[in-house]
Amino acid sequence: MPADLASDSDQIVAHFQVRRRQFLDEDGKPLAPLPDFCDDLALMAAIYRGMSLARAFDAKCVNLQRTGRLGTFATSLGQEAVPVGAASGMRASDVLVPSYREAGAQIWRGCRLEELLLYWGGDERGHAFADPGVMQDFPVCITVGNHALHAAGVAAAMRLKAEDRAAVCVFGDGATSKGDVYEAMNVAGVWHLPLVFVIVNNQWAISTPLERQTAAPTLAQKGIAGGLHVLQTDGNDVIAVRHAVAEALDAARSGEGATLVECVTYRLNDHNTADDSSRYRDLEEVKARWRSCPLKRMRAFLQGRADWSEERENAMQAEIAALIEAAVERYLATAPPLSDQMFAHTYARMPAALTAQRDEALGSGA
Amino acid sequence: MSELNLVQAVNLALRRALQDDPSVVVLGQDVGRHGGVFRATEGLQQHFGSKRVLDTPLAETMIGGLAIGMAAQGLKPVCEIQFLGFLYPVLDNLANHAARMRTRTQGRIACPMVLRVTHGGGVHAPEHHSEAIESMIAHIPGLRVVIPSSPRKAYGLLLAAVRDPDPVVFLEPTRLYRLLKEDVEDSGEAWPLDRCDVTREGNDLTLVAWGAMLTEAALAAAALAERGISAEVVDLVTLKPYDAETILRSVQKTGRCVIIHEAARTAGFGAEIAAMLAERAMTALLAPVERVTGYDVVMPLPRLEREYMPSVARILKACDRTLAWT
Numbered sequence: 001m002p003a004d005l006a007s008d009s010d011q012i013v014a015h016f017q018v019r020r021r022q023f024l025d026e027d028g029k030p031l032a033p034l035p036d037f038c039d040d041l042a043l044m045a046a047i048y049r050g051m052s053l054a055r056a057f058d059a060k061c062v063n064l065q066r067t068g069r070l071g072t073f074a075t076s077l078g079q080e081a082v083p084v085g086a087a088s089g090m091r092a093s094d095v096l097v098p099s100y101r102e103a104g105a106q107i108w109r110g111c112r113l114e115e116l117l118l119y120w121g122g123d124e125r126g127h128a129f130a131d132p133g134v135m136q137d138f139p140v141c142i143t144v145g146n147h148a149l150h151a152a153g154v155a156a157a158m159r160l161k162a163e164d165r166a167a168v169c170v171f172g173d174g175a176t177s178k179g180d181v182y183e184a185m186n187v188a189g190v191w192h193l194p195l196v197f198v199i200v201n202n203q204w205a206i207s208t209p210l211e212r213q214t215a216a217p218t219l220a221q222k223g224i225a226g227g228l229h230v231l232q233t234d235g236n237d238v239i240a241v242r243h244a245v246a247e248a249l250d251a252a253r254s255g256e257g258a259t260l261v262e263c264v265t266y267r268l269n270d271h272n273t274a275d276d277s278s279r280y281r282d283l284e285e286v287k288a289r290w291r292s293c294p295l296k297r298m299r300a301f302l303q304g305r306a307d308w309s310e311e312r313e314n315a316m317q318a319e320i321a322a323l324i325e326a327a328v329e330r331y332l333a334t335a336p337p338l339s340d341q342m343f344a345h346t347y348a349r350m351p352a353a354l355t356a357q358r359d360e361a362l363g364s365g366a
Numbered sequence: 367m368s369e370l371n372l373v374q375a376v377n378l379a380l381r382r383a384l385q386d387d388p389s390v391v392v393l394g395q396d397v398g399r400h401g402g403v404f405r406a407t408e409g410l411q412q413h414f415g416s417k418r419v420l421d422t423p424l425a426e427t428m429i430g431g432l433a434i435g436m437a438a439q440g441l442k443p444v445c446e447i448q449f450l451g452f453l454y455p456v457l458d459n460l461a462n463h464a465a466r467m468r469t470r471t472q473g474r475i476a477c478p479m480v481l482r483v484t485h486g487g488g489v490h491a492p493e494h495h496s497e498a499i500e501s502m503i504a505h506i507p508g509l510r511v512v513i514p515s516s517p518r519k520a521y522g523l524l525l526a527a528v529r530d531p532d533p534v535v536f537l538e539p540t541r542l543y544r545l546l547k548e549d550v551e552d553s554g555e556a557w558p559l560d561r562c563d564v565t566r567e568g569n570d571l572t573l574v575a576w577g578a579m580l581t582e583a584a585l586a587a588a589a590l591a592e593r594g595i596s597a598e599v600v601d602l603v604t605l606k607p608y609d610a611e612t613i614l615r616s617v618q619k620t621g622r623c624v625i626i627h628e629a630a631r632t633a634g635f636g637a638e639i640a641a642m643l644a645e646r647a648m649t650a651l652l653a654p655v656e657r658v659t660g661y662d663v664v665m666p667l668p669r670l671e672r673e674y675m676p677s678v679a680r681i682l683k684a685c686d687r688t689l690a691w692t
Binding site: 095097127128138158186 | 391417422423425427428430431432433434435436437438439440441443458459462463467468469470471472473474475476507508510530531532560607608610611
């Protein structure tokens with residue numbers, strides 16, 4: 001505090017602290033005793049596969065966009081540990097309210113690859129979600145931060161109905177500048193909502209670096225003003241992300257209120273396929289950040305547990321590639337939407353005036 | 367059956383909705399303990415408890431956003447936004463999410479919610495409390511926009527709004543809240559949405575109005591009757607989707623139409639009706655369609671609001687211009 005704002009008679013009326021959680025260093029070596037779930041090597045392998053699938057899918061989407069077979073796509077290269085870690089800490093009955101860079105979480109929870117391709121390919125049917133496990137999950141939210149309030153509403157409904165469920169809302173560092181996010185954190189605090197906010201702090205909001213987004217030393221502390229539990233994690237340590245989110249969800253379901261988990265990571269790619277980050281970001285900075293790649297770290301961890309080999313890696317990558325290829329084939333073979341599709345779900349029951357417009361669009365009108 | 371004013375009719379409908387449907391949740395600023403700044407929710411929290419009637423923190427955007435999440439989880443949020451001038455920040459969530467969630471998810475998630483907002487001027491309220499921006503809201507696909515003009519319609523329309531599977535913006539004319547009383551039966555019967563109401567039959571010209579302007583329209587029709595001119599009065603009731611057929615039938619009969627609204631003229635909802643008549647009733651029209659509206663100015667503070675809002679005298683002048691065409 002500037003000296004002229006402090007008086008000798010002032011008393012300290014509140015203390016705050018922000019804790020940071022990290023279990024693995026950049027080489028996959030444990031820095032601290034690991035959570036029990038790390039003994040489940042099948043789960044560890046599944047999480048590693050989830051991140052690998054997210055990365056391969058991401059690369060395929062960029063490739064499809066570059067070759068004119070997909071629309072503008074927001075990539076998640078380098079930040080896969082956050083969506084996969086968070087989703088793996090959720091129960092199926094919880095609800096995911098994502099931003100638009102969380103394919104890793106959506107796939108983990110049961111969204112089909114061809115659905116995500118359809119959406120990014122410009123077809124609303126991609127958000128219809130066939131898997132019962134994701135029927136209540138929200139579609140991506142393109143308007144930054146609005147969905148923080150939707151997640152608060154979802155959590156409020158769960159609390160009012162006294163359900164043993166919680167909501168997880170994911171947004172980026174840029175969203176923390178928006179009023180919606182503050183309003184959501186505020187009501188989540190006042191109403192003790194069963195809600196976990198996950199901030200993917202990837203350091204860049206298109207061309208705006210974190211230090212131009214906020215003067216706060218952490219994003220986690222933004223939850224303190226709302227009365228939330230807060231925690232910062234190494235967002236490239238998937239074990240830390242999963243541990244933090246699962247713990248926060250347990251607290252949320254037990255009536256202990258909402259938590260804000262800041263996951264510090266890095267966006268290794270452009271903002272999206274329409275962006276060229278070399279216009280505003282030093283390539284050397286990006287190169288240096290590859291060192292803390294979350295996949296490399298998890299693979300090293302698995303190897304340290306003598307549970308990974310070149311053969312297993314190759315087999316997994318081949319399985320993932322085949323899965324994606326099959327999904328791309330189904331996506332490309334999907335018949336284009338009919339004009340009727342844009343009218344069909346505007347209202348539950350189509351008003352007469354809209355029926356006339358639909359008939360006009362279908363060429364069967366007067 | 368009891369004599370109720372419009373705000374009491376709203377209260378009765380909310381009470382009935384809370385009683386009939388356990389998924390209904392009333393939320394907003396001051397709606398609980400206080401009973402609402404206009405007393406529309408008086409006694410509801412005391413009767414139904416704080417899990418059904420929720421006082422929210424002060425943030426309109428938040429109220430709209432919360433409702434979307436609650437509705438997606440199977441609740442039926444009925445929100446109060448105290449004044450229409452405070453609705454602007456909510457439009458973001460209304461247009462971008464509530465109105466399009468059903469389309470975005472191809473029917474997987476819907477947002478059956480009601481936003482109750484006061485509408486219009488004439489009560490000497492402070493700045494931002496007297497707006498009439500119904501055409502802005504009605505321009506958003508996927509919403510229903512409803513505005514009652516009497517206690518009985520308020521009761522039935524609010525029940526219809528609560529039971530509708532899509533988001534409804536329910537505009538309550540502030541000036542009518544305590545202006546007139548009517549027998550309102552707590553029958554649980556909804557008033558049909560998307561349907562105009564012909565409140566007075568006539569043959570010589572058609573007056574189309576909504577909300578508080580029905581008062582002026584009725585007075586103008588009575589004054590015309592004294593001169594031997596028979597005016598038909600059509601209450602629009604639902605602005606989106608609106609009932610063009612009833613207006614058409616009336617204008618095909620009378621050949622003359624005067625549209626009255628207190629919102630600013632340019633791109634007001636009167637323009638939509640006039641365009642529809644030009645498209646579909648050109649040969650029936652005996653005179654150009656007239657609009658009597660607020661001016662294209664900022665809603666003035668109370669000392670000038672009377673000059674801004676359509677008066678009976680202005681309506682009669684427009685009727686005379688219309689009737690002068692032979």
